Amino acid sequence: MYRWTPLICQTRRSLCRHYAAAAAIKPDIKLLKQLRQETEVSMTKAKEALVKNGNDYQKALDWLEQDAQVAGTKKAQKVAGRTAGEGLISTASVSAEGTQSKSTIIELNCETDFVSRNDVFKNLASRIAATSLLLHEPAGAAVELISVESLLQSPLMPHPEQQTEDPDVTSGKTVNEIIVETIGKLGENITLRRAAIAVANGATGSYVHGGDAATGKMGGLAAVQPLKVSTLNDSQATALSKIARQVARQAVGFKPTYLNTEDIPADEMNAQSDQKQYISEAVLNQQPYLLNPDITIAEHVNKAAQDAGIQDGAAVAGYVRWEVGEGIKKKENDFANEVQKAAQGN
Template identity: 55%
Template sequence: MLNRLGLIRNIPRSFVRCYTTEVKPNLKLLKELRKETEVSMSKAKEALVKNNNDYAKALAWLSADAQISGAKKAQKVAGRTAGEGLIATASVEVPVSNGFKSKSTIIELNCETDFVSRNEVFNNLASRIAATSLFMHDKPVANSNKFIKSIPIDVLLKEPLMPHPNEENLSNDFAKTVEETIVETIGKLGEKISLRRAAIVTEGASACYVHGGDATSGKIGGIAVLQPKKVALSELDETATATLSKTARQIARQVVGLNPSYLNATDIPEEERQSNTNPEEFEETHVLNNQKFLMNPNLTVAEYVAQASDGSEIVDFIRWEVGEGIEKKENDFANEVLSAARAN
């Protein structure tokens, strides 16, 4: 026993110290890491300690860790109902020959509770997905009179997540896809999050409007697409283009507020037309062009558009509401939390 103690005493102190001294996180790097990643203090410390205060390696470690924890959480919540969330929109002016044209998108991102839908992280994610969809393929649909077309969700999920056009500080980190960021967000917020649908305007002058949130996301969203009758869109001067865009936004507001089902009376299915005892009243309620314009009930929507934008017309519109068509289980999330608490 004494011989063993003697051997331990004879070990150089520098050799012992290298095995017992723990790396301490650099406070400046810790602050920067938390600001950039929004992770907890303990997780940021762990990342720096494990990577010997190498900031780049710590970031990579956090990203990999977030994917692992997010994937585990996503698997656990996969069977839950995500009927809450946000409708997010994005618009941008893109250059074309002889001028510019507007380009607009709309997406629905779902979560389980209204509480999470109001979370800043979730809101930012929805807005960035809408911005990402602006870069999707946008050729006109062949043999179709539709100016708005659906974006395949499986394709959008694989796209690099872009910053929103309205963001002041644009991020340069486009390494993560939409899907990877959703998985990470599930790990952060602890709820099922799913991208349900997305659509893009393929041509025409378009504008978005959302209600029940901020300027780009809310509970109800809509897009209106207008087209000049007399000239090509590219031939309009700057003033006429601005007027058309402003008019399109007013119509998008109308769409969100009065929820029309059809653009023109001729779009109403014959069976539905015959089942209504008062066709004129039905058309005034459900046909966008026949509705009374919200800002001036003396005009129909079609009359307002023609007057406001020198004979232009509405060629398409879309209106989405969060969770429409999703069968929600009452108290689904609350019951699961209660069950988990009882199990512990």
Template identity: 65%
Template sequence: MNSVKLYSQGSLLRTAWCRYYATAVKPDIKLLSKLRKETEVSMTKAKEALVKHNNDYEQALAWLAQDAQASGAKKAQKVAGRTAAEGLISIASVNVPSAAAGGFKSKSTIIELNCETDFVSRNDVFKHLASRIAATSLLLHEPSSVQKRPIENISVEDLLKAPLMPHPDQKDSADIGKSIEESIVEAIGKLGEKITLRRVAVVADGVSAGYVHGGDAVTGKMGGLAVLEPLKVTASELQASSGEALAKCARQVARQVVGFSPSYLHADDVPKDVLESQSDRDENLRSNVLNEMGYLLKPDQTVAEFVNQSAKDTGVEGAAVVDYVRWQVGEGIEKRENDFADEVARTVRGN
């Protein structure tokens, strides 16, 4: 009798399970593919989101965003004490119409986003995040009324609160609206490393462009900005064709800045005691002063001569380099030698 009862109960249990699996929500394949492409989550997590919300795509997307924030915040707290000395430099530039009819205006920016390892810096999630932060600083920045130079450092704390925007050279992203800080937290959850926005600078005036090396067109291990000013008119008074030509010239100067790492812009900027300590004053100027350097593609011309002649070739009565900046990932950050060994050990332990 007991065996009959047990058999009967077992049969009922199997029937219940069969009914459950027969009626349980199955993830829509097209929605699953779309969700994974948009969020870059795992297959398991995407399935869970769709099943939980009966294939309602918007609800699944919202749930994944909340889940990413929660897991990212937890991971961020865990990695807060680690050193983030790797990462990427990212640049963005855009040419926009000025108030003058047919006029020209350019804006450029440079940022440094840090992580713990070079491996993570080469991840697409990290690269896209860096380029979009650069774009956001470019699009949202308003020049200060008290800036003392064309290239202006801006507040990282303020920028972190801004909504993350797409890069002008990349397709629109669907997750516009999240703040930069929220996006960094999500990236920490996905990549498992400390990620920090270290510094940001934006060109507030002049004709500008940037260049990065050691990566792709908008991210790399070192980068720079260069700013030119026409001599007889303001930048906003330039015709669009002349402005575009000068912006290309500015990019070449930025490339020179990244490749040759000048210490000064003008000869007058070099401290007198530094010059007096050199056995060959002229050689020192050619090696350390941007405007005195031989231009990389025409060494018989100085950078100053190249810029001035390039402006004249476009119908502008000369131009000059008025500012530049060069950054390299991790410079000035004290890097512990055992950071990588610690990371491997943590990975093995599953921490």
């Protein structure tokens, strides 16, 4: 007869010692605090990461990254059909070599206004806007759309006005990967809807409303170009940037449809009973300037540029104005229904 008992007992003792050792591992308090600050994960998840990796900080970070990606992917697949009609508009600006200036604008959508006010979501929107600064170079002075697909596949960058040591920014993760992870964190469908860039050999400016300095519920860009090509000194460049921001704010507040009168289609113009009034409302350059209604935007830009020492003046070369969720057909109580179904176990 074979005697298995000693071997079984020995195996059991080995397993018991193994599990006892694993159970004895406790998360290092200092590492736990650092991990939570750096990753913004829950206390439970941070403890799990450290315990599973024997308090090895880098391994814990790697584990959390893999866990977040898996969880985010699963959640993204689950919520993909939900309507994302809320969110934020975000902008970023930078001055390049010489007199060239660039500004970008993006719209990042989520399902509820509650999530749009979350710091994680706001920071993501502002960083995507900063990343878009590097992607597109219009020829000359222009405002053009940026490929959303290209932006999604680009490594995430920090916002130029924000100092951050977030590992997401330096890890080489793409915008899309961070969006997926954020879906896992916040539990809602998140989509990057659109992006645009303004470039000028003069100045560009941006303005957002209904939020903070970098994000809001509506926003705009404007490109302002000297009428004659010239090298601007620091004072002139600063003045022109201020003018461009004023134009962007005008566009956000007064919602123009066209830049110039000649941009209006003939059939649309002919359908107006009061064409002069329509032009003053629909055409940005012909709108009364909000801080001095006695002059138009075109007149304000030209005069302000001349006052800044740009002798031949300047003109608006392009603009864009966006509002969160415009054109999206929202399903009433879409998110509320999802919550109710989840509560019922459906």
